[in-house]
Amino acid sequence: MTSTADRLVEFDDVLTRYEPVIGLETHVELGTASKMFCGCATTFGAEPNTHTCPVCLGMPGSLPVANAAAVEATIKIGLALGCRIANWSRFARKNYFYPDIPKGFQTSQYDEPLCVAGHLDVEVDGTTHRVEIERVHLEEDTGKNLHVGGATGRIHGADHSLIDFNRAGIPLVEIVTRPVPGAGRLAPEVARAYVTELREIVQALGVSDVRMEQGSLRCDVNISLNPVGDLEWGTRTETKNVNSLRSVERAVRFEMRRQAAVLDGGGRIVQETRHFHEDTGSTSSGRSKEEATDYRYFPEPDLVPLAPDAEWIEKLRAELPELPAARRTRLQQEWGISGTEMTWLANAGALGLVEQTVAAGATPGDARKWWLGDLARRANEAGTELAELSITPAQVAELVRLVNEGTINDGLARQVLDGVLAGQGDPAQVVEAQGLAVMGESDELVAAVEAAIAGAPDVIAKVKAGKVQALGALVGAVMKTTRGKADAPTVKRMLEERVLGS
């Protein structure tokens, strides 16, 4: 592992000398009921090797039959990305030896993919970046290796390996961008925004659950640097299996910093695949592409070519649901927010959450405030995605309602959030269980106010001399003794009544 030894250039410094070019290859596991070329179920998390048959185990003599639902889903993705759908497309064999590919080749597509030449516009910091889509093609997933023993979980150093073929043959759509130059310092954010937007599109199409943590959306990130002003792009590295939106951004940032250090030192970038490490946010060298396998692609003779007819394609196009960009435009108007605010929401992965929170009764403003504020901060601290937090939009809406009704204040609301996230129930239950409701003018509060007055004669003297702002310190003291449960304006009024007699 070389990651700890890598020298890194400060990110801002990288941009003074180099321009990045990024590219993304995204794999989406389709949510079809059966596998790509056989009838086996695709359910996630089943006992190893229970969803297998002679076809997906590559038994001698078995033959594939293409899953029509997977072809349809791929065409939908292509249409949503503005691609041209090929009227003639073929599967191809990608030949290489690895125990997780049962046939000794992966059935994929090569020079005749289903969809080509699309684009996806993403917005970062108020500017639109067009990401050109080179191709969208259909292939089968590999099995899953579990390397037992050894330190890294990788094959080298392991004592033995186990293979689960449940995943082998699950339909996989690969979406490949053309190289994206010109993003400059925004390259990490553009990469993240692209994957975010792509994920939302696939989600809107309903063809995959796109759960990065379960591997149903996986990303390979290509990065190269070239000296500012150079027309020729640099040698790229391909960082494999970057499996969260945040990691996409971190991987780009890390590779830019690492490559800049190599180039600064007079070195050259090796064209290679690199592994991303979630824990450190760094990458380490994998296998070198320069000694890479020759995949010996050729058209798959066991499958007939795909020739989707124009009428079917137009029918699928007409049936496409509202896509995320159109939805954002609509919601932006409905919620009366700016384009920039909408972009923040989308890039934070909060759009659907806010929409559902609004649907559950919160105002758009309140919903945005909580999701982009406290919840975003907590997700960031936990290194996870907003949607992965254990709180539902309905719970956030309830929290908002409790605040608006005056049952709790913002400070208490944050404690309620802690309780909800810790699995203590809905906000109202947490308020009840922990006694977090705002105090009325109870005896307890009167006692706390009077204790504060008695304990600070010097402050009282100042206030009486006309320095009314000094009361602020006493408000703070009362809030502290009540552990935030008091309502600050009420406390201030009570203090004024008692000190100024008004």
Next chain:
Amino acid sequence: MTGTSSDLTRADVAELSRLLGSGEVSAVEVTRAHLDRIAADDGRLGAYLHVEDDAALAAAAAVDQARATGAELGPLAGVPLALKDLVVTEGVPTTSGSKILEGWRPPYSATVATRLAEAGTVLLGKTNMDEFAMGSSTENSAYQVTRNPWDAERIPGGSSGGSSAAVAGHLAPWSIGTDTGGSIRQPAALTGLVGHKPTYGSVSRYGLIAFSSSLDQAGPMARTVLDAAVMHEVIGGHDPRDSTSIDTPLARLADAAREGAAGDLRGVRVGVVRELGGEGHAEGYEPGVLARTREAIEVLAGLGAEVTEVSCPSFDLALPAYYLIAPSEASSNLARYEGVRFGLRAGDDGSRDLDEVMAITREQGFGPEVKRRIILGTYALSSGYYEAYYGQAQKVRTLITRDFSAAFAGVDVLVSPTTPTVAFPIGTRVDDPISMYAADLCTLPASLAGLPAISVPSGLSEGLPVGLQVMAPALADDRCYRVAAALEAAQDAARGHRLLDELGTPAGAA
């Protein structure tokens, strides 16, 4: 019971079907007669890699029992058969002639095996073959040499040589073979049998261990044209498990065979392919083979067929194109044999890593011809060479298909010798791949174009069988059967018996 067990093993399927249906013999008797014959004579012929013995008798007994209870049985119930060892059979050893699959008992059955079992046939066993069907003499089997029943010092053809030896040697009434570049037709020709390679896509490939996916087809090997047509009707037709399977009804094949046997070929236009043994293209063809071919064509003309000569210039390119396409596909099809999930695993002693174990397994598990073709195919597909080799070969394939289309614009069927020579002596070509490959010269064009082609006996040369090949347009398999049956009937009548009857029962066999 009307016959001895020797009669039962010499009967064709039509006769066995009649005897079984009328109750004159039981399925157990028929099966036992064949098992006895195998026990007596297969030590000499080496046709079988695996014999079902008790399982076959049990299956036959079940047929007899069903018949005894009055169940409605199909015409083939109780008829035994042999399957080439690349037809996957659930629970029955299936090796494809390779050590790398030694001991493998498949968890499923090929569609052709299932259809034959559903028709009530009884599996006698699995027949020897060139390893992964790569060869023309069955000498490339990893297990044993198979001998030609006509002359035990000669090869029975290949790759379906175990099947041809079994059927010609009366160790099975018929058999399933597979044909990639001629592996049904060539062994059928060299042993005096009828062998038909169906239109590509008209018989399911599901469960046939793949050699070259775009060429492989299973088909019948039988003693008569009618038997072959009957078997073809059982195994043919659409199969949703094979996406290259054609979804149209089969032509009426047995009817075509009966029609041909009636002996009237008036209105049938027969084209003789000049490039396959004709003028200026006779080099490498034995005079006896050419003479039998000429005589057979004269017989067809005598039955009323209009005979013309046809030129198909691209056929000269068939051999090099085939030896790029088939090895290319094979190099990929055979990648799955690496010792991880089934079959042989060698060198896994705990000291070696995965790549080494895979390499040692393949080194030990594959024979020299298989390795030669994997290397050839790997090279032909490699980046930078693909267009020059695999790409060019596919273009040749298109040219050959065009030659056929042009020819079939003027004739109904094309004919040629099935092979340039009669069966050659064991050991004479095995070290010379190019001369071995030449055995498939005549059969390769129809394979590359995916067209149906049959081999039917045309007589003997130097005491050994010669075959006539009849080729037809895609899905017109019925034309092959009709013309072949006409030749068969006319020659049998002239001769007074079947060609195969000239092959006596060897001494010592029952």
